[in-house]
Amino acid sequence: PSTHESAPDVRVERDGGLAIVTIDRPKALNALSPDVLSALLGVVESLAAEGSAVRGVLVTGAGGRAFVAGADIRSMAGLTPEQGEEASRLGHRVAAAIEGLSAPVIACVDGFALGGGLELALACDFIYATDASSFGQPEVHLGLIPGFGGTVRLPRAVGLARAKELIYTGRRIDTAEAVAIGLVVRSFPDRESLLAGARATLAEVDANAAPAVALAKRVLVDAAGRRTESATDLEIAAFGDAFRTNDMREGVAAFMEKRDPVFTGV
Numbered sequence: 167p168s169t170h171e172s173a174p175d176v177r178v179e180r181d182g183g184l185a186i187v188t189i190d191r192p193k194a195l196n197a198l199s200p201d202v203l204s205a206l207l208g209v210v211e212s213l214a215a216e217g218s219a220v221r222g223v224l225v226t227g228a229g230g231r232a233f234v235a236g237a238d239i240r241s242m243a244g245l246t247p248e249q250g251e252e253a254s255r256l257g258h259r260v261a262a263a264i265e266g267l268s269a270p271v272i273a274c275v276d277g278f279a280l281g282g283g284l285e286l287a288l289a290c291d292f293i294y295a296t297d298a299s300s301f302g303q304p305e306v307h308l309g310l311i312p313g314f315g316g317t318v319r320l321p322r323a324v325g326l327a328r329a330k331e332l333i334y335t336g337r338r339i340d341t342a343e344a345v346a347i348g349l350v351v352r353s354f355p356d357r358e359s360l361l362a363g364a365r366a367t368l369a370e371v372d373a374n375a376a377p378a379v380a381l382a383k384r385v386l387v388d389a390a391g392r393r394t395e396s397a398t399d400l401e402i403a404a405f406g407d408a409f410r411t412n413d414m415r416e417g418v419a420a421f422m423e424k425r426d427p428v429f430t431g432v
């Protein structure tokens with residue numbers, strides 16, 4: 167295996183046709199700042215440019231506590247509605263680039279997969295996780311809504327009613343519940359067995375006809391996403407609208423000041 171620093175905060179390790187992409191910003195629980203998202207987009211685009219040389223991809227987080235704890239809240243604090251839309255659009259570009267890879271992509275979650283982190287995992291083909299992980303879309307706690315595809319992909323993964331419950335409450339669920347509702351496909355006792363399990367699955371896939379797998383992926387992604395573009399446009403606009411509210415400013419400020427938010431409903 168060879169490792170090289172591709173871009174700040176995102177590492178790619180190659181082992182033949184396997185690429186292991188690691189979000190490496192542990193001090194902020196791997197939160198997705200615009201820089202991290204741009205780096206991730208660059209990494210995914212360069213994997214795409216390699217074509218069939220890339221046979222499988224694992225996406226994971228560094229530091230032992232989080233996959234990704236969300237979009238970077240600090241970088242969103244002062245955005246205008248238009249900048250909010252831009253922030254959302256960048257996350258959507260990353261998700262679309264991952265879905266556009268012809269090789270299968272497994273999200274390997276060990277720790278928090280929250281907000282934009284869960285949305286990143288949902289853009290992968292499926293999610294494997296350690297038993298000690300947790301999942302949620304806590305954006306409403308901040309006066310925000312999911313902005314990297316959660317309103318579109320979460321209901322596809324778990325059904326509309328469960329997605330509504332998760333998004334309206336912002337509640338965190340553990341791996342056992344995530345497996346029970348079909349959000350996580352397989353669980354593992356620890357990080358080592360998680361990565362080994364994901365590699366074993368990719369090896370099993372790699373024994374099959376690569377063009378067939380790529381074609382199947384294309385149809386599975388596009389069929390599920392037939393109305394993705396119009397659906398994500400709705401999400402982008404609504405995410406920008408959240409930045410018009412006082413509650414969003416209060417929610418984000420409260421997080422940064424480590425206090426409970428006082429929401430007023432406007």
Ligand code: CAA
Pocket residue numbers: 193194195197198235236237238239240254257278280281282283285304305308310311312313314316
């Ligand atoms: N953005 C920026 N910084 C974050 C972050 C985020 N999403 N999540 C965690 N951090 C930072 C914390 O601010 C803290 O930094 P400092 O040490 O500099 O204060 C550091 O990571 C460690 O976090 P905590 O001290 O909070 O750790 P904890 O163990 O007490 O709590 C946690 C862990 C429950 C995951 C908590 O960090 C948390 O609630 N994080 C925010 C989760 C969240 O709301 N995610 C959604 C973001 S909005 C979004 O994603 C929008 C979208 O859809 C596009």
